[in-house]
Amino acid sequence: MTVQEQIHKMRNQFGRILIYSLFAILLFYTCLTLYFKVANTDYRLSIRPPSIFFSLLVMGYLLFLSLKKNFNFWPILKVITIGLYILVFYLTLLGCQRSMVCMFFFMPITALVIMQVSLKNSIIAITITFLLCFLIIPYISKRFNLGSEKVLTEDDAQTLKYLSYIIVTISFYLTFLTLYYYNELTKIANSAVKEKPFNSEQQSVDDSTLMLLYLKIQEYIENNKPYTHPDFTINMLSKKVKSNPSYVSRAINQEGGKNFSDFIQEYRINLVKEEFIKKHGHVIIKEVYERAGFRQQATFNRNFKKFVGKTPSQYCFDLQKDYFLS
DSSP states (O other): OOHHHHHHHHHHHHHHHHHHHHHHHHHHHHHHHHHHHHTTOSOOOSSOHHHHHHHHHHHHHHHHHHTSTTOOOHHHHHHHHHHHHHHHHHHHHHHTTTOGGGGGGHHHHHHHHHHHSOHHHHHHHHHHHHHIIIIIHHHHHHHTTTTOOOOOOHHHHHHHHHHHHHHHHHHHHHHHHHHHHHHHHHHHHHHHHHHOOOOTTSOOOOHHHHHHHHHHHHHHHHHHOGGGSTTOOHHHHHHHTTSOHHHHHHHHHHHHSSOHHHHHHHHHHHHHHHHHHHTTTOSOHHHHHHHTTOOOHHHHHHHHHHHHSSOHHHHHHHHHHHHHHO
16 A cells, blocks of 8 residues: 555545544534423523534535545545634634633644644644634624623533533544544654655656765764754755755665665664763663664664664673773
8 A cells, every 4th residue: 555545544534533523513412402492491502503404414415425435535624624613713702701611622623724734834823723712702702792691590500511521522532533643644654755765767866966965965964963853854854955855765775775764773873882882881771872862762772783783781781891801
């Protein structure tokens, strides 16, 4: 399965779960509305039945689309995000004077925006959401007397309390669902770039050009030691050497004889070895490998054995023994 197919599959999986979840939430909201009506309580939910019915129709149609084999969720996500933003904006305008807890619904929407845009635009989206929640929406609601406050009975106050718990739970569930799949998609994209092998059928580049690029890469790596940052990626390296990930990967494969991951790990291991030798093996291993850019001890141990042929403990012990005998 190609990388594009993996990403497409993961996006569709997320899309189906999101659509099922939103449809279930709307059904639950409909049941609550009917319950309050049948129970003859004074408490009423902010969104009226016609709006709920329309939302159910839309989500039902999306649910139908998601069952098709050729379902492609990603183009629909933008429409869902905009629709949810409008719905939540309307909901919070009507309900914020009664309770600010409805603002929690902006959390999953912000997560959906982050999934689709760059880091810069994500920061802008978070800022706009913050302003909406704490300045703009409360001001508009109060200025135009939308959903104005009223004195709640003891029963209504208790009902509002339970609804608040439900809103917070739903908001956190949708937020974590979105961020989980965002993380999984990022992993697939990054691993694809790091492990991409050289392919002679790719766009041809002069060997001398790749050699010059490789020398430039080596110079930057050795002078700046960016590999000490655990999250250093081929995209970051490409920007620094003013190239693109594909050419950088090809240069490292063709001229260095290894993929990007091994290329970086070898630099980290060499840095660790220098520290071990400098202190004759009398070191706290964890401190040394963390400074070199490793997060996990298991990853460090595996790569050390791969490039050195010994475990870190064996290597340090041999250094200590040689120092003592000398």
